[in-house]
Amino acid sequence: MCPCLLFFVLFIVALCLLISIKILRLTNLDILFRVRDGLRSGKPFITALFRVDTESQRHGGELVAEVLKAHGVRELFTLCGGHISPILVACEQIGIRVLDTRHEATAVFAADAAARLRQDIGVAAVTAGPGITNTVTALKNAQMAESPVLLLGGASPSLLKGRGALQDIDQQTLVRSLCKFSARVTCVRHIVPTIRNAIATAKSGTPGPVFVELPIDVLYPYKSVEREAGLSNAPKKGLVKTLLDAYIRTHIANTFSDAWQPEQSLLPLAVRVPRPTTAQIEQLATLLSTAERPLLLVGSQAMAPPVKAAELAQTIEALGVPAYLGGMARGLLGAHSAIQMRQERKTALREADLVILAGAVCDFRLSYGRVLSPKCKVVTINRNREQMLKNHGVFWHSAMAIQADVGSTLVQLHQRMASDSSAAAVDHHQHWDAWLNALRSRERDTDTRNGAKATERTADGRLNPLRLLRMLNEVLPDNTILVADGGDFVGTAAYTVQPRGPLQWLDPGAFGTLGCGAGFALGAKAVHPDCPVLILYGDGACGFSLMDIDSFVRHRLPVVALIGNDACWAQIARDQVPWFNSAVGCELSHANYDEVGTALGANGIRLEEPIDDAELRDRLRQALAQCQGRRRRNSAVAEEKDNAGGNNGTTDDNGGQSTVINALIGRTNFREGSISV
Structure with missing residues (x-):
């Protein structure tokens, strides 16, 4: 070998050694001890230096499952792919239920629903490339709905990044604008701390989705990765092949270095929740105590922890302020609260002298703030400053803005108000009674008009949707979880079908996306298997x-x-036809959706005129009763194991059958004037 070439080889070896020292933060003694131990065990120099257990059958999927389990995760929603198989298998083995769907978006929607209902992190795992791109809509919805969702995404091997590997794309750039946090794990030892950090970030401040990318080589066992890299112990011919082999071995050794550290903590990190100051509570209490026509608008963010839904409901009832509930807050006060209003919100907002936006946002749902009277004092409470002040100074002005947790702020406000037993406080509550009675009277009138519309015959003689939904509301079990996925039909249901309790209404939120129905329902039924779940x-x-x-x-x-x-x-x-005199792109068919349900193993029901009220109620009641039972197993293959006598998983079989109800409804003018843009 010529001197120049020898010098070059020695230089490369020295450089690799220096890089290794920097990566592993080794001292001179560490290097000597590791090399000595490696030589004694017969291991290659590199694996000894990086302290790699080359014989271990463990894999990174086990670490993913362990850290999820330590964070209380009970379900993992997924659509399988080879990139993430170790995660799915490890989760099943450790007792986390793996629920696979027919589309990746459904998996993320399900994780979103689980996060909302558990008031904790929801988790989905999807494969690389198209698996990730299929989640974009659901991720954006979780971001706008402020749901703490962890998406675990597979990826091509690190060494093949950008070299044309199957389903290899720049996933980080794709999801970065959709997530609070995104990271790519490059070493097995980084799996646990990265996921812990991601979950804490998802739940802190304004909740939202996070993304962790896990390449194949950090998830599969060492031997599998070594084999796929084409490594062998046979002598290499030529300098280039020798150096390439050394580089690949060093890379893989670093990937698995100290992979199974017993001292790594799996426990959750602290979550940061913004709180109001004492001065802010005092100022808010003063505004409320001097108001004669106050209104409380409660939005989805009020349902975020740490305040539990039951405590928040008690707090709002005790405050006694007339309240409108929106989004996830629907149902918070039950179906029969004396202070909850559902109709004529726009008129009430124009008459109020104090409006408290408790997680509600001045976006399209409040006409960007234009529905608020300029004479009204507005207090806005929100964890997110941008949402708290959206369109502020353009269409509305605030008397006070509190960037803090909504539930905590309302609880502290009630505590402050309860401590005031003065005659002035009692007097103002009497003023609120008069205001409340006026709102109730107007609401009764609107309900009466809507009831009359429910009896009207539709132009084409099909079922009146108002009648159908009012019958549904009459037979709805008190523990039903309602999932809203639609436009006109769901908009009608929002006025007629009442969730009976907290966290019993799921809709997409501000994004207004379609397609969330099955995912939300899957997440809801997984969290509450004994509750009827109804998709509208x-x-x-x-x-x-x-x-x-x-x-x-x-x-x-x-x-x-x-x-x-x-x-x-x-x-x-509704708008396109009168504006442009064309229904192009809007017409569908009266498809036999009930037969689709039957083909997929569900019960199919067709509802159409003529049908009297008694039969309509009975058929709805029977369908809801059927879905209250459940048959649960730990995996989709459990039944086969049962038949073979080898299933050790839990099994309870209380019947229960999914039902698809195809209700052929007519068109009404009930929602004329509602927005679609």
């Missing part, structure tokens, strides 16, 4: 996720899907 589907919206009826059947998680079938994208057609 528009016939347009059901096309996005109806195939996941198969998932409910396979996982023995029965739900009811009620499809309002008017053969139209009605919310769009």
Whole structure:
């Protein structure tokens, strides 16, 4: 070998050694001891230096499962892929239920629902490339709904990044604008701290989705990675092959260095929750005590922990301020609260002299703040400063803005108000009674008018959707969880179907996306298997996720899907037809969705005129009763194991069957004037 070439080789070896020392933060003695131990054990120099257990059958998926388990995760929603197989297998083995869906978006929507209902992190895992791109809509929805969702994504091997590997794309750039936190794990030893940090970030401040990318080489066992890299102990011919072999071995050794550190903590990190100051509570109490016509608008963010839903409901009832509930806050005060209003919100806002936006946002849902009277004092409470002051100074002005947790602020406000037993406080409560009575009177009048519309015959003679939904509301069990996925039909249901308790209404939120129905229902039924879960589907919206009826059947998680079938994208057609005299793109067909349900293993029901009220109630009641039972197993293959006598997983079999109700409804003018843009 010529001197120049020898010098070059020695230089490369020295450089690799220096890099190794920097990566591993080794001292001279560490190097000597590791090399000595490696030589004694017969291990290659590199694996000894990096302290790699080359014989271990453990894999990174086990660490993922262990850290999820330590954070209280009970379900993992997924659509399988080779990149993430170790995660799925390890989660099942450790007792985390793996629920696979027919679309990656459904998996993320399910994790979103689980996060909302558990008031904790929800987790989904999908494969690389198209698996990630299929989640974009659901991730954006979680971001705008402020749901703490952890998405675990597979990725191509680190050494093949950018070299044309299967499904290799720049996933970090794709999700960065959708997530509070995104990271790529490059070493097995980094799996646990990265996921711990991601979960804490998702739950801190304004909750939101986070993404952790896990390449194949950090998830599979060492021997598998070594084999796929084409390494062998045979002598290498030529300098280039020798150096390339050394580089690959060094890379893999670093990937698995100290992979199974026993001292790594799996426990959750502290979550940061912003709190109001004492001065802010005092100022808010003063504004409320001097108001004569106060209103409380409660939005989804109020349901975020640490305040539990039951405590928040008690607090709002005790405050006695007339309240409108929106988003996830629907149902917070039950179905019969004396202070909850549902109708004529716009009129009430124009008459109020104090409006407290408790997690409610001045976006399109409040006409960007234009519905607020300029004479009214507005207090806005929100963890997110941008949302708290959206359109502030343009269409509305605040008397006070509190960037803090909504639930904690209301609890402290009540404590401060309860400590004031003065005659002035009692006098103002009497003023509120008069205001409340006026709101109730107006609400009764609106309910009466809507009741009359429910008896009207539709132009085409099909079922009146108001009548159908009012009958549904009459037979709805008190523990039903309602999932809203649609436009016109769901908009009608929002006025007529009342959730009976906290965390019993799931809708997409501000993003207004369609396609969340099956995912939300799967997450809800997984969290609350003993509760009836009802999807309110528009016939347009059901096309996005109806195939996941198969998932409910396979996982023995029965739900009811009620499809309002008017053969139209009605919310769009309502404006498009009169404005442009064309229904192009808006017309659907009265498809046999009930037969789709039957083909997928569910019960199919067709509702159409003529049908009297008694029969309509009975058929709805029977469908809801069927989905209250459940058959639960730890995995989709448990039944085969039962038949073979080898299943050790839990099994309870209380019956239960999913039902698809195809309700052929007519078109009404009930929602004329509602927005679709």
